[in-house]
Amino acid sequence: MIYNLILxxxxxxxxxxxxxxHYFTSCLKQKKVSKKEFILKGEQTCKYINFVHSGILRAYYLDKEGKQSTIMFAVTDWWITDMFCFINDQPAMLTIEAVEESIIFQLSKDDLDSLYIKTPKFERFFRIIFQNAYIREQLRTIQNLSLTAEERYNSFINKYPQVVKQVTQKQIASYLGITPEFLSTIRSNKHKINVSFDKIS
Structure with a gap:
């Protein structure tokens, strides 16, 4: 059944x-997206919160110079949107694209509000989802202030090993706030250390 994972x-x-x-699934819009296809572009109205049934999505901020800063990745069984703009019906600040071919379920703000009325327990579910997202971003901000780039990379690969396998080095560097070249140096040093341990063993 196509809805098994989201349920x-x-x-x-x-x-x-x-x-x-039945009511919840009737609110969902299934969408197949190609690699590099946009789910949302900056300045567009953010109409949906998206559940990743398969594949992986990336949300990033694009500045005036065209630099991309990755805000988050969403792999299978994760939710993703431009939260501020979705909740407040504002033009998107983020761009969301498919890193690879993906299948998503979209839930509109109007349908979400209807769910809250018809099935109030969904308020509990999305409160948990939203507060977990807030906690994740708070911890990430603290890491950015307190950890070195190498420590942030190690934390990232330990916490999200499935993401590392599916995205590019450039995209990871963008998430960590460093250059791809610097990330390459970190990975090279990590590989040298691992090789040294192997020799000792």
Missing amino acids: ENITKHISLDQEEI
Whole structure:
């Protein structure tokens, strides 16, 4: 069943009966996106929160000089949107694109509001999702202030090993706030250390 994964995601936090499941799935818009296809572009109205059924998406901020700063990645079983703009019905500050061919489910702000009314327990579910996203970004901000680039890279690959396998070095560097060249140096040094340990073993 195409909805199995998203329903498993939902039922981690709330329980739904068959009528509630039917109403929830009727609100979803399934979309297949090609590699490098945009889900959302900066300045567009942010109409949807997206659940990744398969594939991987990337959200980034594009400055006036054309520099991309990756804000987050979303792999299978994750949610992603431009949160501020989605909640407040504002033009998007972020661009979201598919890193690889992906299948997503989209839930509009209007349908989300209807869910809250018809099935109030969804307020609990999305409160948990939104507060977890806030916690994740707070911890990331603290890491950016307190850890070296190498420590941030090690933390990233330990926390998100599935992401490392699916995105480019340039995209990881953009997420960490360093140049691809500097990331290459970090990875090279890490490889040398690992080789040295192997020789000792």
